Amino acid sequence: MWCTNVPSMAFSLLVSVLSGRCPPGVKRAIAFFPLIVFLSAFSTGCNQPQTQTGPPEKITIAYSTLPHTTVFHIAFLKGFLSAEGLEVKANPFPFGKLALDALLEGKADMATQADTPVMFAITGGKKIYIIAQIASSSRSEAIVARKDRGIATPYDLKGKKIGVSLGTANDFFMDSFLTTHGISRNEVKIVNMTLGEMADAIIKGRVDAVSTWVPFIQQVENRLGNKGITFYDEAIFHEPLCLTASQEFVKHHPEAVKKVLRALVRAEKFINENPEESRRLVSEFIKMDRTSVDQIFNLFDYKVILDQTLLVSLEDQAKWAIKNKLTRARTIPNFIDFIYTDALKSVKSDAVRLIR
Amino acid sequence: MKIETRLKLNYLISLSVIIILLIVLVWIYRMMIKAEENEDLAADIRKNALERIMFRDEYLMTNVERARAQFISKTKTVDNLLTRALHNFTKTSDKALCEEIQKSFDITNTIFSRIVNIRAKDSNLRRGSIASPEGEQRLIGQLILKAYDLNGKIARLNDSAELTATNVREALVLLLLCFISLMVISNIYNSVSIGNLLGKRVKMISEGTTIIGAGNLGYRIAVSGDDELSILARQTNDMAAQLQNSYAALEQEIGYRESANRELEAFSYSVSHDLRTPLRAINGFSAAVIEDYADKLDDEGKRLLNVINDNAKKMGHLIDDLLAFSRIGRQELKKQEIDMHVLFNSAAQNFIYTVSERVFHLDIKPMLAAIGDPVLITQVIINLLSNAIKFSEPKDSIDIEIGCSPEEHENIYYVKDHGVGFDMQFADNLFGVFQRLHSQDQFEGTGVGLALSQRIIHRHGGRMWAEGIVNEGAIFYFTLPKSRNAE
Numbered sequence: 001m002w003c004t005n006v007p008s009m010a011f012s013l014l015v016s017v018l019s020g021r022c023p024p025g026v027k028r029a030i031a032f033f034p035l036i037v038f039l040s041a042f043s044t045g046c047n048q049p050q051t052q053t054g055p056p057e058k059i060t061i062a063y064s065t066l067p068h069t070t071v072f073h074i075a076f077l078k079g080f081l082s083a084e085g086l087e088v089k090a091n092p093f094p095f096g097k098l099a100l101d102a103l104l105e106g107k108a109d110m111a112t113q114a115d116t117p118v119m120f121a122i123t124g125g126k127k128i129y130i131i132a133q134i135a136s137s138s139r140s141e142a143i144v145a146r147k148d149r150g151i152a153t154p155y156d157l158k159g160k161k162i163g164v165s166l167g168t169a170n171d172f173f174m175d176s177f178l179t180t181h182g183i184s185r186n187e188v189k190i191v192n193m194t195l196g197e198m199a200d201a202i203i204k205g206r207v208d209a210v211s212t213w214v215p216f217i218q219q220v221e222n223r224l225g226n227k228g229i230t231f232y233d234e235a236i237f238h239e240p241l242c243l244t245a246s247q248e249f250v251k252h253h254p255e256a257v258k259k260v261l262r263a264l265v266r267a268e269k270f271i272n273e274n275p276e277e278s279r280r281l282v283s284e285f286i287k288m289d290r291t292s293v294d295q296i297f298n299l300f301d302y303k304v305i306l307d308q309t310l311l312v313s314l315e316d317q318a319k320w321a322i323k324n325k326l327t328r329a330r331t332i333p334n335f336i337d338f339i340y341t342d343a344l345k346s347v348k349s350d351a352v353r354l355i356r
Numbered sequence: 357m358k359i360e361t362r363l364k365l366n367y368l369i370s371l372s373v374i375i376i377l378l379i380v381l382v383w384i385y386r387m388m389i390k391a392e393e394n395e396d397l398a399a400d401i402r403k404n405a406l407e408r409i410m411f412r413d414e415y416l417m418t419n420v421e422r423a424r425a426q427f428i429s430k431t432k433t434v435d436n437l438l439t440r441a442l443h444n445f446t447k448t449s450d451k452a453l454c455e456e457i458q459k460s461f462d463i464t465n466t467i468f469s470r471i472v473n474i475r476a477k478d479s480n481l482r483r484g485s486i487a488s489p490e491g492e493q494r495l496i497g498q499l500i501l502k503a504y505d506l507n508g509k510i511a512r513l514n515d516s517a518e519l520t521a522t523n524v525r526e527a528l529v530l531l532l533l534c535f536i537s538l539m540v541i542s543n544i545y546n547s548v549s550i551g552n553l554l555g556k557r558v559k560m561i562s563e564g565t566t567i568i569g570a571g572n573l574g575y576r577i578a579v580s581g582d583d584e585l586s587i588l589a590r591q592t593n594d595m596a597a598q599l600q601n602s603y604a605a606l607e608q609e610i611g612y613r614e615s616a617n618r619e620l621e622a623f624s625y626s627v628s629h630d631l632r633t634p635l636r637a638i639n640g641f642s643a644a645v646i647e648d649y650a651d652k653l654d655d656e657g658k659r660l661l662n663v664i665n666d667n668a669k670k671m672g673h674l675i676d677d678l679l680a681f682s683r684i685g686r687q688e689l690k691k692q693e694i695d696m697h698v699l700f701n702s703a704a705q706n707f708i709y710t711v712s713e714r715v716f717h718l719d720i721k722p723m724l725a726a727i728g729d730p731v732l733i734t735q736v737i738i739n740l741l742s743n744a745i746k747f748s749e750p751k752d753s754i755d756i757e758i759g760c761s762p763e764e765h766e767n768i769y770y771v772k773d774h775g776v777g778f779d780m781q782f783a784d785n786l787f788g789v790f791q792r793l794h795s796q797d798q799f800e801g802t803g804v805g806l807a808l809s810q811r812i813i814h815r816h817g818g819r820m821w822a823e824g825i826v827n828e829g830a831i832f833y834f835t836l837p838k839s840r841n842a843e
Contacts, residue, residue, distance in 0.1 A: 234466075237498070238498065305508075307505070308504035308508070309501050309502075309505045312497060312504060315497070316494070316498070319497075323490075350512075353511065
């Protein structure tokens with residue numbers, strides 16, 4: 001009680017007073033109180049990472065080299081993970097789906113990816129747990145189209161050739177976008193391609209539009225220049241970025257999971273308090289030019305949470321996947337069984353807003 | 357620093373702490389009011405947002421226009437509350453959260469509008485395209501998702517507002533505790549410091565005055581500081597220095613006087629001694645003339661020679677008394693315990709035979725022992741008894757009473773007669789050398805006896821005085837230190 005209530009109260013008071021709106025004289029007067037100083041110092045002591053007594057625990061995390069997973073990048077770069085007594089082997093992948101594949105193949109203990117590959121893994125019967133959402137965005141997907149192909153509004157996509165990476169989040173976004181604008185999948189020509197092929201495909205005119213993710217949206221926009229038009233739709237899309245682990249790993253390493261989450265929560269705080277430094281670090285870490293990072297960075301909300309939006313998003317995508325026979329599953333699984341809340345509850349209880 | 361200044365400083369510190377406390381309390385109170393307003397506002401937003409969801413669901417399920425209108429009305433309410441929240445919440449993180457809530461709220465409005473438009477087959481849908489039921493379902497799914505998101509954010513705002521309010525309330529308590537602690541510490545410190553100072557100074561002055569009072573006028577109190585007690589100590593030192601100077605001057609004066617006395621006594625002695633030789637010659641030769649030339653002298657010549665002889669004898673007595681008087685001043689006292697009863701009794705025995713033809717009544721009351729030189733005190737008693745008998749001679753009988761009464765440190769002895777007495781207005785002359793209240797024709801004597809007696813008593817540290825009534829008698833008193841055995 002002492003360690004959690006009084007010092008945090010004194011600390012928050014000091015923070016609010018010293019960074020707040022009171023006159024400087026009052027600030028100084030209050031800052032002088034030895035008791036508060038003592039309590040805040042005591043409080044700081046309480047918030048330190050847990051002391052590592054044994055050898056570091058080895059853990060492999062597969063992550064995507066996209067700004068989506070900034071929380072992980074910062075936790076790794078700033079040493080928050082090692083401060084928790086973890087020896088992390090970080091395996092980079094260009095996309096989250098590949099990181100999840102590494103997890104499913106047993107090459108990693110944890111992975112970071114968007115919810116779409118997670119949905120496919122769960123409907124495909126894989127035994128994984130979502131440990132936490134580490135970011136979310138409603139503007140991470142978009143359709144970039146060529147205006148010179150007569151596309152000025154979403155409705156103009158009807159009958160056009162659209163490049164998409166089938167079975168991915170941009171496929172789901174495109175499907176939702178078309179559906180909510182009264183266009184069925186049959187009324188467009190879908191061309192399956194990888195994300196890397198999309199820029200060339202639209203520039204060279206092999207397709208009229210592409211449904212793609214950040215940072216490829218910006219790459220295509222930059223290459224098309226004035227010829228391009230981008231359709232975002234925050235109303236129909238919400239993409240949570242997840243940290244996942246195999247159920248087996250969680251069962252045998254619950255403390256390691258907590259340590260990872262504790263480090264990620266510290267990273268979340270660091271990002272919110274130091275956005276500029278975070279951008280610079282991420283830019284250097286994933287070797288992405290600073291301009292692109294700046295364009296993408298603010299599209300995401302970097303919060304380590306577990307909430308209802310994850311469930312609804314997974315269910316929406318599962319419905320879509322089943323309908324379009326993108327998965328062998330015929331019914332929507334109860335995704336709540338694949339979400340592990342215990343660790344986050346113990347690390348940051350108010351971050352869990354999932355109704356079980 | 358002066359004690360008065362210290363006390364004033366103490367008072368000022370306490371007053372300052374109280375003023376600061378009041379200012380901080382007012383400031384915290386204002387923060388608390390604001391935090392509670394924000395708490396209420398966040399709760400209001402949460403409540404209205406939930407009611408809005410109920411209207412939304414009712415409309416989505418029933419498609420009733422009334423539910424849609426209520427949804428829109430509730431939307432406006434929430435929108436107004438959010439506008440207020442954006443203005444009221446000033447903490448950076450809360451403000452950012454309010455902006456996020458506003459954004460999520462706007463998105464839910466957009467999605468709802470699109471659903472309404474789809475249902476109304478709104479003509480705004482260009483190219484006449486109509487969304488499929490699946491499209492509406494997809495939008496409803498997203499609407500629910502965004503609503504969860506919105507609700508989550510509102511809940512966070514609510515939690516933050518509650519936490520802020522709780523923190524402010526707890527801060528108030530903490531600050532009060534801090535101020536009270538500060539005041540208590542300050543007061544304890546001041547009390548201890550002033551108490552120590554006072555204790556140290558008072559002890560120093562007390563010790564100093566005790567030593568000086570015991571007679572060590574050269575002692576000086578060690579003084580440090582400039583407070584009132586230090587000033588008092590300095591003044592005490594100054595007073596001791598003055599006393600020391602006065603004492604030295606007095607001692608010097610006493611020295612001079614003692615020296616002068618000794619010279620005077622020596623002079624008196626040598627004069628008295630030297631006078632005896634010519635006087636003896638006068639006396640001897642006048643006697644020789646009477647004896648050897650009596651036949652050649654007529655009666656008048658014989659009478660005159662007898663007068664010369666008598667006066668020479670008187671002068672010899674006077675010189676003897678003077679010698680005795682001057683010796684008393686230089687004689688060493690051999691003090692011891694004296695049984696005064698024995699002393700009075702034996703002295704009285706000497707007179708019994710001299711007055712045998714007269715009625716002599718001597719009453720010796722119980723006596724208390726005293727400290728003194730028995731030889732000298734005997735002389736005093738003989739003098740007093742001799743006087744009492746002498747001045748009672750005109751009466752038919754001689755009645756003398758001798759008594760004693762104890763005082764705290766001394767005994768008073770008295771010799772009472774019923775003789776001729778004396779007039780009290782001349783009482784001071786009784787003890788002067790050669791002072792006489794009666795002529796020598798009436799009563800013999802040189803007028804040195806009482807002066808001598810008084811001097812003896814004074815040398816014993818006692819007093820001597822007399823009371824008398826003409827023709828009724830006199831009482832002579834003297835005091836002597838009490839015997840220790842008598843205490």
